[in-house]
Amino acid sequence: MMNHEVIHFINSKSKRVAIIGCGQLARMMALAGMPMGISFSFLAEPQDDPAPVKDLGYILKADHQEYNAQELYLLLGKPDVITIDKENVSVRLLKQLNQFCKVYPSPQAIEICQNRKLEKTLLNKLGLETAKWQPADNVEAIAHAGMDIGWPLVIKSCQTTSQGKSQWLINNSKAIYELTHELKPQHSYIAEQLVAFDRELSLISGRDIYGNIKHYDIAENFHPAGVLLSSIAPADHLQPQLIEQAQQAAEAILKKIDYVGILAIEFFQIGDALLINELIPRVHNSGHWTQIACQNSQFTNHVRTIIGLPIGNTSATAPASMVNLLGVPVNQEILQDESLQLHWYNKEMQENQKVGHINLSHPNAHSLTAKTQQLIADLYQPQDNQLKAS
Template sequence: PVGQIGELVAARYDDETALTRFLKDVDVVTYEFESIPLAAVEFVAARVPVYPPVEALAVAQDRLLEKQLFQKLGIPVPPFAAINSRDDLSKAEREVGFPCVLKTRRFGYDGKGQVVLRGAADVDGAWATLGGVPLILEKFVTFEREVSAIGARDQSGNEVHYPVSENHHHEGILRRTVAPAPKLPAALAVLAMEYNRRILKELHYVGVLALELFQAGGALLANEMAPRVHNSGHWTIEGSETSQFQNHLRAITGLPLGPTAMKGEVVMLNVIGMTPPLAECLSVQGAHLHLYGKAPTERRKVGHVTLVADSLEALGEREKAIASLLQTNGTPPLSHP
């Protein structure tokens, strides 16, 4: 979309001539997803400031480095082990225990690049599917809810944090985010923001950072971090005084961060693999429809709807109306608060 308002340079990431042409008129560079060759980002960072910093991207690209960072900062994680061979997997399955999840260390998103192992009978199949690249084995976590802690840090080290939100997935894809997270104990919400704060400080971070965590009983376990604006924070466009997008841009350009107070109870529903009925969606009170200009294909996020209301009761009624318009084959009805 940004190509519609600025000069667009389309080339391979390793095309240094194109990168140099791209850099001739820019003062600062940011990125919107993690699947970028690190060498290209390092090339850019040697010439202009890149935010979030290269170190944050390097960690987020590798699930093992990510888990090790969390451990270093005292952020709890499920048991895990690095897997580089079939023998490593045999040893780790005994140490980590079943059920567990075998994941590629790099380039996994929306449930891709991972296989759940329920028992020993699943190991050979999982290895056949994923073996050949660096892997990580993690204990499967039975959790009560997944939450996102989203914060922003500017170039002077000032921070703002958004209320912790609750996420609901289906088939590995985020379907729904509610903010603030209903029934999340206040102490855990504070703890989630503290964990985010530790990462921001450790990485000398600039920009928006999303941290996904599992609530398991009275504890929070870190799942993964995203060094960018995040799908689970899209609700902030209408639901917060300053959106995650605006605070990200403020942070990387040296402007003051904006307040993150909420404007009400908020739910965001992703539009996946379909063209939503525009008039019907917009007829629901408090509904804000965002379409990304993408052709609908199976499992593809093509937009989202955000609802804002003064109470959970009102929000629930409006969500039921929107959810009925967004159903696709294989997608269960979305719950409401």
């Protein structure tokens, strides 16, 4: 039996959006959409913490495997459209839900982005450069890849997983057999060239149902401890031809898979060349700076596009940056700076967990960089000297 909250959601005259997931990205999508009069519901599975979306809409706490698609559609409040806040979601479920309402990005697009083999194949068919790679589902295939591509190799699972490792660095042929107990027969894998890149960049792009495409400034990302710590946009000293190359790549991908919503693309810059590392079919951590610098943040534009509105302006008013709060609180002294924009996720404080982020903006790019580095120092150096701005 439906409770009064979901009945109220169904009876709402506003557009109804259901989000598969209930983390900070779902939170910020809802906060962006609510001023437009949009109502939200969220699927919180047993392993999920729904705290970030508390009081932002109806929360369905359920294991999706215990219901058929029609039951889930009804329990989610008969939404007009369904979207995701994580790519580790059942494509089979999304395809079934698509029989009852729109799902954006499409299940087919999400499936390609979930599977590294499908993703790399798409990119290469479009003539877009990636690191050299080969399918490598067993130790023999890995050995062949080592001979063809060269060592070292990164072995990547083609299936997204929330448990256990999904990547391994193999330095030589002798190290292959250490993977024997790690590789799962039911999974597929690729062997990828280890790339010595100069820096990581990301492009956040969006496409609406009418085929309009817009791009945000390209950001440079910093991972001093293996987890994204900060992003700054626009990336410093990025040649115009590389910006054009990245945007053309995004447009080719968005059109080919008939994408609707926000897509993030991670690039490796090597000298004057760009290699695509990964496609992320959702709003992305490296695009949070758009909340302070743009008329329409990535969250606003994702919501706009999936409900059928034209994609909004993506121009930035000034250079901007974002610093993740990785298991650290923000003291009142830092918050005295009125130029900082704090986003808190309502999560419990845990080591290295993303509990919030801070956005900054400044008309001068060099001043912004200095201010971002000082903020990181103030937040982290007393606790962890490994986390430093690059």
